[in-house]
Amino acid sequence: MMRTRPLKVALLGCGVVGSEVARIMTTHADDLAARIGAPVELAGVAVRRTGKVREGIDPALVTTDATALVKRGDIDVVVEVIGGIEPARTLITAAFEHGASVVSANKALLAQDGAALHAAAGEHGRDLYYEAAVAGAIPLIRPLRESLAGDKVNRVLGIVNGTTNFILDKMDSTGAGYQEALDEATALGYAEADPTADVEGFDAAAKAAILAGIAFHTRVRLDDVYREGMTEVTAADFRSAKEMGCTIKLLAICERSKDGTSVTARVHPAMIPLSHPLASVRGAYNAVFVESDAAGQLMFYGPGAGGSPTASAVLGDLVAVCRNRLNGTTGPGESAYADLTVSPMGEVVTRYHISLDVADKPGVLAQVATVFAEHGVSIDTVRQQGKDGEASLVVVTHRASDASLSGTVEALRKLDTVRGVASIMRVEGE
Template structure:
């Protein structure tokens, strides 16, 4: 904890000594000399806030670095790096840091998706910087390009695979024919999934991330409760078979799209069919990717490891170095306060294509009747495939009808499905999935 004489020093307080926190500590200690050469100042790790100072960690420092006293850890910090997780207690500590004049780096997506607007405004009022590159897609540099490189362009849509656990599970189901529970168990064995995977599988993790991405892309405030969220728990082997037959692959996508009529942004997370030649369709295993569409830059994709200690620590250190350079130059902290009054729209306003799988009587005229019901509700069918229904019996012969539609409004599709289910020949609407890509 000493400072090289005649070399300026910035004090770094670290909140959290877990997987990512340990890697940030390692970089600050092991790469101290090279960081000082690049920055012209020393990044001095002072204290680390942990629940149990005596616990053994992935990267172990001398005991004097660890403390369970938040006030002691935060005192005098130039930069506070928050990697402890949680929301309410973390919110208090981040606000405390801002109020005492410390810049803050966080990787806490749930915190930002829940209290982001409050924290952005607090940082702006205090003249400090709140940076959060590590909160979305691990080590992939996506937030800075949205904030800086595309600031002179108009982003129209973002589609992202931003959760490695669900991408691994769906990839295994697609490529190996694995059942959902088996793929999940393997993801847990490999460390891609938590013991309680609900935040990933239910889509909540991805929802928090798209709220953050939308804030930067569209310069307006969005929160977690404004994101339509559907997880992958109901995705079946039948869905994968139907998708593959039609030339698609299923991914859990987080999507934010600005609409003109009505004016606003639809934020949604759900299983989605993508054509196999779409760039996002090739993202395998636990990797992440974010696909950005802008008026002038057109289509861009950012790809890389979406989680893990070292990749996420890399994103954290990028923020630390950016803040440190700005602080050494004497410049004010960069703010992220929203500039536009842009509302979040309901999922019913979204416009996309759909795959609908129906179990219906295997009889003459049924297909035409179902197709006519779609047409009556202004949902045009692009393609159709009929296959044998394994549940069919001699007493009730049925077939599976899989339709891919043209683009239609979500609310129109809902009316179409209601009318289709009412047909005497239709036994059940088995699956409805949205389709993106050309």
């Protein structure tokens, strides 16, 4: 029953991921054809600069005119692995207009303009798939969108950025400071020359927006995601975490409120107990916990980045989109019917670990405790350490809203006896 006319694929971008997609399309051509029900053919590869020799890719297929490629009219599927907002957005939109379905790995674009792109796909009866945009090779979008389609997801909690996990893991295991660990990550190729997108949490925030939208069947944009990077995490924070039986991870957390009417999405460093499965996620690996009503706790773990793993996800989507194409149908589109409110960070409820530098004299603890009480933040434990007239107070709270905690901290800063707030870290996963 094999159809002989091949499905034509245009590849936009031929970097680390794109070249791997092209390679697998060639070396695994027979398997892909058998699984799809028709051969797939690489019909064109758009790059920024020609001239570079690309092993295994016919030079005649390579072009710098991506626009002409997506508008050719005979392209069945456009694979976009350029990244960034433009020209990717314009090219994807043009692809739909010219009859192609799209497979993308572009988290930034999906997080910012997912709704518009889904609408364009729907208008033209085409597919938009993007498993590779979140957590590399780990199947996550499809399980959330399809496997859990009959369940109610309440929480998604995970490590979705390999670069920062590598750095934090290094700080944890060696006692190194942030800069030292970052330097090692850069030297080993885990961090880019400009690591801002990773270490400031922009990358993880884009993934959180995508995951929250799919998990809760509502629209969550990048701007809705509270974001705090991990550049200020110190070796001292790791020592504090260890004293609590915790480590520190940069987490993406998407939660449904208790009453079910609103959701929150956030990215920030947090202490998690060593007994939590996410605590043992090492190096550049990713792992995501999903909690739902019926399924309970699920975890998905694997390599979150890299050419081959990302290509695996892209090709899985390519097979699905090609099958849909042959069947004259499309897969599930955007599901945003629930239309829930995205609440601000102030409404998030969690626990906090606060280190204060205080004067080493009687009555300080009473003053500090009073401030917490006045803001309705209940204290779980306090630890005092004094030396040479200076002292530190480490307070771990019970669950409180982020707004109450912020109010508490603001008031603490005004106390004469509080010299400074050394660190504030959320405590998750308990």
